[in-house]
Amino acid sequence: MQQQRRLASVDAFRGLTVAAMLLVNNAGDWGHVAAPLEHAAWDGCTPTDLIFPFFLFIVGVSLALSLGPRLEAGVDPALLRRGVLVRALRILVLGLALHAVAHWLMHTPTFRPFGVLQRIGICFGVAGLFALYTSGRTQWLTIVGILVGYWALMAWGGSLTKEGNLASRLDTALLGRFAYEFDPATGLGHEPEGLLSTIPAIATALLGLRAGEWLRCNRASQLWQVGLVFLLVGWAWSFVFPLNKQLWSSSYVLWSGGFAMLALLIAHMLVDLENLPAIGRSFGVNAIAAYAGSWLMVCLIGALHLGAPLYRNGFAWMTPYTGPYVPSHAFALAVVLVWWVIVRVLDRRGVYFKV
DSSP states (O other), X not given: OHHHHHHHHHHHHHHHHHHHHHHHHOOSOTXXXXXXXXXXXXXXXXXXXXXXXXXXXXXXXHHHHHHHHHHHTTOOHHHHHHHHHHHHHHHHHHHHHHXXXXXXXXXXXXXXXXXXXXXXXXXXXXXXXXXXXXXXXXXXHHHHHHHHHHHHHHHHTOOOSTXXXXXXXXXXXXXXXXXXXXXXXXXXXXXXXXXXXXXXXXXXXXXXXXXHHHHHTTOTHHHHHHHHHHHHHHHHHTTTSOOBTTTTOHHHHHHHHHHHHHHHHHHIIIIIISOOOOTTHHHHHTHHHHHHHHHHHHHHHHHTTOHHHHHHHHTGGGHHHHOSHHHHHXXXXXXXXXXXXXXXXXXXXXXXXOO
């Protein structure tokens, strides 16, 4: 029963993260979005910049809660490895499929091979292997090695500007016009979920792996202790290696990881210890359905050219009375509400989409 309560808090945390992701991805008018609901243009960290690392952090937490008990029960790691790698591959392929749908329905200039689900799939697979075959000490040493090594590599690469940093130069060489941003005039590109910046993202998942192990072993007090240390070190490190989501800088890993640990502790205290409702649980147990479904919904609305009339007739009428920001945010909230109803119905019927 204790294990079920812990999973409820993790589902709630995951679900609120997915809901936040839908909120910031579906503004009605992208010209009128409140600053906290936008990503930092480059250096810096807004609340929106915490959403993706929170999700990767929860990937690690979930792996610890899922694989840890089975390993302790004597299950051969080789038997679990296949499940981890197959699921990682499915997540990656789903990401590619969603990008293919967007390219086909919305006529994007090129097909983008990298993206959010692709990064989640890679991090899931690597963190799962670490959970199966390494000790906590090895995982901590790997985290430190990744963060320090990435910092040294990026410093060696010279500029930390969007076009000139080493990660963008590598993505340009590998992807060219298939990168998220590409300037044909200069031949320079940038991919926020690119190859090199995925390495420190793996460190974020490994932080979640360690946090999940603390939660599983009734050592939750370490979450606030280590979380506060990470916030302090991340803030100090940002003066030489700025907080930057698109580069997934080492300081950003610690900064976002510190907040994630504190958020997980709050969820654990409220849901597991105080037995308060696991708000967001329905999103959490059908995270893939909500993310992929909302993506397909946006693609379909765009392909049918329904976005503008839907926003104009359903929300923009408020503008003369409230200003342009309220209807823009109301549209985003409506998207979240629609998907909350969908996942709530699915949850009540015991229908869960897994990959």
